[in-house]
Amino acid sequence: MLADDPAPPLWKLVDSGLADEIVPELPALRLEQDPIHRHKDVLAHTIAVVAKTRPDITLRLATLFHDVGKPRTRSYERGTVTFHHHEAVGARMTRKRLAALHYPESVVNDVSELVRLSGRFKGYAGGWSDAAVRRYAREAGPLLGYLNELVRADCTTRNRRKAADLQHHVDDLEARIARLAEQERRAAERPLLDGHAVMARYGVGPGPEVGRALAFLLELRRTEPELDAPATEARLDTWWARNQS
Structure with a gap:
């Protein structure tokens, strides 16, 4: 997981059949077609996302598990594939698997929480109020940096414009979070009575x-x-x- 390029060892893990015994949730993704990335299955997308991250165990595991809930939540609505609430389902699956693999409790907690929050950024491009930005930052808490890194890595489209747009939106969100935090800090420096x-x-x-x-x-x-x-x-x-x- 901490290799400079984790993609080859992850593919080897899956293709050798070892993943079926160690982390069966991973090869299960090969059967799922992601409607956002129609040209690739979710497994290929997942490994591509992991490969885009720096070698940090929490971040790598979060990207590896961020879509594991899709097989259990796949449904068809009006000819469209949906994965409603796959983040919440995936968070529970992640917690169970990492605990079985004997990862430290702190890692289990952080990774499963990042999986749960992994879809929170969706909709930001449509416009968020300051209250929504504060809620996003508050929910992420000390994992905010990891969450934003996960969001950035989760974009594997070959469309350069779409990829640039997502990075711009994350940049904008981070700038707004910093600006709102500074406003709150300054407000705290003023007494309630003048x-x-x-x-x-x-x-x-x-x-x-x-x-x-x-x-x-x-x-x-x-x-x-x-x-x-x-x-x-x-x-x-x-x-x-x-x-x-």
Whole structure:
């Protein structure tokens, strides 16, 4: 799995029959026709995807298993082949197989989660709201980098325009995630009450005591960001009472 070019050893694993004993989900993909890649079966697509990734065991396993749920979810609707919810089914299959192969629990958890999330990017080209972008990043959590690498590798089309479009969309998504994260960081640096609110609350004018109150509010925002406005006001009232001479 960590070879510079994993494709030859993976094909050897399948063609020799060893995969039927070690990871039978892999040769099962040879029978599945992917409607998005009509010229190749899902096995060929899967190995091509693995070969596009850097030699990292989590990433390689995630790409190897990202479509294993397709055989169990294949159906025909109005003459079209569909694989509804194959990511969720594949995640369960991945967890079971990797555990049987005695991979560390952390690897099993990360890879199965990446398989579950592998289809989340679909639809981004149609336009996502900021809330949808935040949800994607939140669901991926510490696996966000891996997930985006998987999405990039999953494009094996020979159509250069389509391939370039996908890379552009992932670039755009990553830029939006970074921009939204920076906005949230900056928002967290602002207290919930400003100087005018402090002065109005306590009937005072500009002065050092207001500055100290704002410093307290900023520290409160940094250390307890979950506090809402009423809770913040209550904490400020307590602080104010204690710090008046």
